[in-house]
Amino acid sequence: MSLQIPRPIDxxxxxxxxxxxxxxxxxxxxxxxxxxxxxxxxxxxxxxxGPSRIGKTRAIEYVRLLLARxxxxxxxxxxxxxxxxxxxxGPFLANLLEAVGDPDPNAGxxxxxxxxxxxxxxxxxxxxxxGTVLLFCDEAQRYNENEYEWLRDVHDALDRQQIxxxxxxxxxxxxxxxxxxxQIAGKTQIVARLMVEELSFYGIRNAEDxxxxxxxxxxxxxxxxxxxxxxxxxxxxxSMPGIGWSATPTYSGMHSRPRTTGPTCRxxxxxxxxxxxxxxxxx
Amino acid sequence: MGANPIEAYVxxxxxxxxxxxxxxxxxxxxxxxxxxxxxxxTPVGPARPVETTVASSPAxxxxxxTPKVTAVExxxxxxxxxxxxxxxxxxxx
Numbered sequence: 001m002s003l004q005i006p007r008p009i010d011x012x013x014x015x016x017x018x019x020x021x022x023x024x025x026x027x028x029x030x031x032x033x034x035x036x037x038x039x040x041x042x043x044x045x046x047x048x049x050g051p052s053r054i055g056k057t058r059a060i061e062y063v064r065l066l067l068a069r070x071x072x073x074x075x076x077x078x079x080x081x082x083x084x085x086x087x088x089x090g091p092f093l094a095n096l097l098e099a100v101g102d103p104d105p106n107a108g109x110x111x112x113x114x115x116x117x118x119x120x121x122x123x124x125x126x127x128x129x130x131g132t133v134l135l136f137c138d139e140a141q142r143y144n145e146n147e148y149e150w151l152r153d154v155h156d157a158l159d160r161q162q163i164x165x166x167x168x169x170x171x172x173x174x175x176x177x178x179x180x181x182x183q184i185a186g187k188t189q190i191v192a193r194l195m196v197e198e199l200s201f202y203g204i205r206n207a208e209d210x211x212x213x214x215x216x217x218x219x220x221x222x223x224x225x226x227x228x229x230x231x232x233x234x235x236x237x238x239s240m241p242g243i244g245w246s247a248t249p250t251y252s253g254m255h256s257r258p259r260t261t262g263p264t265c266r267x268x269x270x271x272x273x274x275x276x277x278x279x280x281x282x283x
Numbered sequence: 284m285g286a287n288p289i290e291a292y293v294x295x296x297x298x299x300x301x302x303x304x305x306x307x308x309x310x311x312x313x314x315x316x317x318x319x320x321x322x323x324x325t326p327v328g329p330a331r332p333v334e335t336t337v338a339s340s341p342a343x344x345x346x347x348x349t350p351k352v353t354a355v356e357x358x359x360x361x362x363x364x365x366x367x368x369x370x371x372x373x374x375x376x
Contacts (some may be wrong), residue, residue: 022373022374022376024374026366062370066370186329208366209361211365211366212366215365216373218333218372221373224375230373231304
């Protein structure tokens with residue numbers, strides 16, 4: 001990165017440095033489409049399952065950001081299900097209260113927690129101006145049957161107050177097994193409410209997915225609306241012969257060179273940036 | 284070439300171990316290494332270039348020559364085009 005070229009912001013404040021950014025992937029698009037489909041057809045619950053470390057939690061964050069932009073009147077929450085040796089209603093409600101921003105989630109008895117949860121969600125929905133609330137439950141495979149029943153109670157309580165709660169259970173493949181076992185056990189009240197639709201989440205599957213992710217670095221600009229794409233900010237002009245860049249260097253363009261491995265993370269970008277700096281020095 | 288060379292090596296050493304102490308030691312060493320090796324098979328790499336050996340004719344046998352090896356280069360891959368996503372390309376928060 002040439003320091004002589006003026007940049008719109010200090011490099012230490014750039015999202016790639018701070019980590020405050022998310023790049024779109026085909027899997028996130030599938031997730032978002034599922035959410036929109038559920039909202040459109042009033043499907044109250046869906047499950048999204050996939051192996052660990054493929055970006056499910058980041059996908060929730062991306063979808064929430066996009067929903068806030070496209071549906072500003074809708075409220076969404078991200079509940080992180082915690083591992084608990086014993087499943088009790090108090091900690092379950094406290095976890096949801098924490099997700100909805102309650103200042104003291106552990107305070108009070110279970111009935112008061114339940115009331116407070118409904119109240120917080122109702123307040124947020126009223127502030128946003130819509131009766132639609134989305135709840136993303138991450139690591140939902142940790143829930144057991146009791147917790148699904150308590151979640152159903154929350155649904156029912158809000159439904160009586162004209163608030164539609166859409167629940168998205170996100171977790172590992174065990175979730176699908178849980179759905180099957182609940183179906184076999186005849187617990188249709190849970191499946192029909194919380195697990196109607198399902199989506200198998202995936203990571204990067206092929207070169208096209210890699211190119212799509214890298215294109216995100218080329219196309220996403222910061223500051224927003226400026227011409228400073230993430231790539232341009234760090235690699236201002238081509239400094240290595242043979243890449244065949246046009247006037248604007250592209251990160252995905254680098255990837256399409258033969259025998260170039262596919263960098264997919266920020267650390268790799270930094271690595272390339274350092275290399276680029278060395279090349280700049282040598283030419 | 285179909286057999287696993289590691290298995291073949293272990294099998295050979297197993298047979299020789301009855302005869303020689305050295306083979307028995309090597310077998311014990313190999314078994315110890317294999318026990319600590321990861322069980323998941325690593326994927327094989329990309330297809331290797333096809334090597335074509337051209338047999339030299341008897342007429343020019345007098346000239347010491349190495350077998351001609353022609354390496355077929357990997358076909359250049361077409362650049363992969365990114366998919367156009369309807370959810371934008373990225374978000375900053």
